[in-house]
Amino acid sequence: MNKVKIEKFDVYGQVCPSTLLLALREVNRLQDELHRGEVQLDIRTDNRFATATIPNAVRNMGFDAKVRKEEDGYLIQVCAGRD
Amino acid sequence: MFPVLTTMLLGLFLGLLAGAIMQRSDFCMTATFRDFFLFRSTTLLASLLILVTLSAILFELVRTLAGTESFALPVFGVPSLVTVFGGGLFGVGMVLAGGCVVGTLYRLGSGSRLALWALIGLIAGSALYAEIHPFWSTLKKMTSFGPQTVTLPQWSGLPPWVFVLSLMVATGLLIFWRPQTFAPLPGWREMKGYIPPLYAALALAGVGALSVILYGRSLGVTTSYAKLAAHLEQLLIPGHLAATPFFQTQTPIVFPFVPGPLIAGPGPTFDGIAVMQYPLIIGIILGSALSAWQLGEWRWSAAANWRQTSSVLVGGLLMGLASRMAAGCNIQHLWGGLPIFSVQSLLFLAGILPGVWLGGRLLIRWVLPENLRR
Numbered sequence A: 001m002n003k004v005k006i007e008k009f010d011v012y013g014q015v016c017p018s019t020l021l022l023a024l025r026e027v028n029r030l031q032d033e034l035h036r037g038e039v040q041l042d043i044r045t046d047n048r049f050a051t052a053t054i055p056n057a058v059r060n061m062g063f064d065a066k067v068r069k070e071e072d073g074y075l076i077q078v079c080a081g082r083d
Numbered sequence B: 001m002f003p004v005l006t007t008m009l010l011g012l013f014l015g016l017l018a019g020a021i022m023q024r025s026d027f028c029m030t031a032t033f034r035d036f037f038l039f040r041s042t043t044l045l046a047s048l049l050i051l052v053t054l055s056a057i058l059f060e061l062v063r064t065l066a067g068t069e070s071f072a073l074p075v076f077g078v079p080s081l082v083t084v085f086g087g088g089l090f091g092v093g094m095v096l097a098g099g100c101v102v103g104t105l106y107r108l109g110s111g112s113r114l115a116l117w118a119l120i121g122l123i124a125g126s127a128l129y130a131e132i133h134p135f136w137s138t139l140k141k142m143t144s145f146g147p148q149t150v151t152l153p154q155w156s157g158l159p160p161w162v163f164v165l166s167l168m169v170a171t172g173l174l175i176f177w178r179p180q181t182f183a184p185l186p187g188w189r190e191m192k193g194y195i196p197p198l199y200a201a202l203a204l205a206g207v208g209a210l211s212v213i214l215y216g217r218s219l220g221v222t223t224s225y226a227k228l229a230a231h232l233e234q235l236l237i238p239g240h241l242a243a244t245p246f247f248q249t250q251t252p253i254v255f256p257f258v259p260g261p262l263i264a265g266p267g268p269t270f271d272g273i274a275v276m277q278y279p280l281i282i283g284i285i286l287g288s289a290l291s292a293w294q295l296g297e298w299r300w301s302a303a304a305n306w307r308q309t310s311s312v313l314v315g316g317l318l319m320g321l322a323s324r325m326a327a328g329c330n331i332q333h334l335w336g337g338l339p340i341f342s343v344q345s346l347l348f349l350a351g352i353l354p355g356v357w358l359g360g361r362l363l364i365r366w367v368l369p370e371n372l373r374r
Helices: A019-029 A032-035 A050-060 B002-025 B029-039 B042-064 B080-095 B103-109 B114-143 B154-155 B158-176 B198-217 B222-236 B236-242 B272-294 B308-323 B330-340 B343-367
Strands: A005-011 A039-045 A063-070 A074-082 B251-253 B262-264
Touching: A005 A019, A005 B002, A005 B080, A005 B308, A005 B343, A019 A032, A019 A039, A019 A050, A019 B262, A032 A039, A032 A074, A032 B236, A050 A063, A050 A074, B002 B103, B002 B272, B029 B042, B029 B080, B029 B343, B042 B158, B042 B198, B042 B330, B080 B114, B080 B308, B080 B330, B080 B343, B103 B272, B114 B222, B114 B308, B154 B158, B154 B272, B198 B330, B222 B272, B222 B308, B251 B272, B308 B343, B330 B343
Parallel strands: A005 A039
Antiparallel strands: A039 A074, A063 A074, B251 B262
């Protein structure tokens, strides 16, 4: 089984809705690898609102997302959809 | 003094409640309108509609049970066309600031550095309004129209329940036709302590109704920003403060549980505005801070770049200016005014929509990181 490569993307200290837009641009850049399940995108942010909007947006694009709290913010993991 | 102190303590409690609910749900009226224009997202708009409809029912219930002829009416004043302009300017301001006058408070409470800049802007904008107040009041009188009444029920002569019932039916039909618009986003249970905006709207409608019982009017905070500006001017330029007519304006304010009217105005005195708004402001900041701390999420946010920081400062300034131009902010008009069908609040809404759209364009063109500008 192929190992999933983890891409990291940090968005801190942004005015709304910059966090979401920057994150989505990164998702778009990696969309083929993400769909094929080769890559998992780890988005780190200090914007609480983005933990609701980013997962919703990427789910609408056919990906899956998990949200986790960390020491200095939130981790949103985006990976291939389950189907 | 005792009733005043009790009113202030109860107000602090209301503020704490509102701040905590807003922090948990990120109930952001800026995102409500902005994300509709930018992403065609209607989730938050649906929550706002629920807040307005439920508030209309609760406010009317309180009014009927308390047996008072009307409440909160003088705050909005008679219709004037300049309110559309004020609403528009406010819309631009709140998008640039990334949050409204109350959003700024709950974000500050949970540790947002940007919110601090918005707050400075709000105070500066209120001071700026004081300078143009005489001119603006004249303009406001010149563009006032219709019969000199505050609400649609007064204007039409129909009883308020006709309007409340119509709103209930309209909202009910929307829920029936588009139930998925009103449902919380899938996956909301994954975040500990997250309250979907829809549930927050239900809770906030309750907070608003308690405010009407306690103060005889809906929540408001913006006159306090003018008061803070007045206090600063008193320290720095007392001569100018004394010569600025806006800071001398006073209107009596009556609270149900405080005997006799209190004077109230934007001047640097401890008056009815301070009794009502100071505890609310402190409460919202503290409530949000406690809520974030309890979730283990309280932290100062990272500093933003100069472009975004100046955008937030300018946005705050526009909001401070516009909320005085429009006789109230988004909270007063959309949460307090729409539920009683205040014509001024409808005019404010008519202005805020194009304002938010324009704000979104400006944000994308000038403020967001270069590679995001389309």
